[in-house]
Amino acid sequence: MPKTPRTRTNDPEAMRRKVLDVAEEAFQAKGYHATSLGDLMQGAGVTGGALHHHFPTKKAIGLAVIRERVAGAVEDTWIRPIEAAPSARQGVKDVFTSVADQLDRQGFVRGCPLNNLAHELSLADPEFRAALADVLARWRGALADKIRSDQQAGREEDTDPERFAVLVVATYSGAMAMAKTMQDAGPLRMCGVAAH
Structure with missing residues (x-):
């Protein structure tokens, strides 16, 4: 039986947009300094590795x-x-x-x-x-x-x-x-x- 090609289920560009959506909202609501990376990961529903893939800092x-x-x-x-x-x-x-x-x-x-x-x-x-x-x-x-x-x-x-x-x-x-x-x-x- 031939293997069916795996379809990519993640969308890196959508993930990046989601992080920016959450960051933009958080920076306006709480401020840049009061927003932690943990806040952004939780809000965007991403792991630390995924976040750092798009934004190293x-x-x-x-x-x-x-x-x-x-x-x-x-x-x-x-x-x-x-x-x-x-x-x-x-x-x-x-x-x-x-x-x-x-x-x-x-x-x-x-x-x-x-x-x-x-x-x-x-x-x-x-x-x-x-x-x-x-x-x-x-x-x-x-x-x-x-x-x-x-x-x-x-x-x-x-x-x-x-x-x-x-x-x-x-x-x-x-x-x-x-x-x-x-x-x-x-x-x-x-x-x-x-x-x-």
Whole structure:
């Protein structure tokens, strides 16, 4: 009787995604430092060997969360909507409103994933700081580019693109910190209106 080929029952890429899902959630809920590798293994349902196959260290998991998940969230929440908006200011207002609406539906505010990790990790390690700075630079760059596009269309002549970008990111970061502390999306709504 011929042997039937064994089918692979595990999916390494799905396992890696599951670890990142659990890590992303845990880092936002508890913080990077308060999350142990044991927490991640238990949450993802993986062994230590499987975890270390994909991520040799906890730091590697943290960097992957920043580079893949946090950067992806900024891309989805900010960069694509700003690029598609009719103007930079309208895009900023729309993002603030959209995020506030989402938080209202969610019923709680954990804060901005980028902010949360930046506050916790920027001084802890230069690689974390560089990864977080890369995400911030991409976000600021998209905002500044949209102002430049508006200027080419004859709008925003008196607006400095780089200053506008820094102001928007700082305003959003502060509004999210206030919303998290107050457990109320109101600061985001107010800042969205003021940005327009």
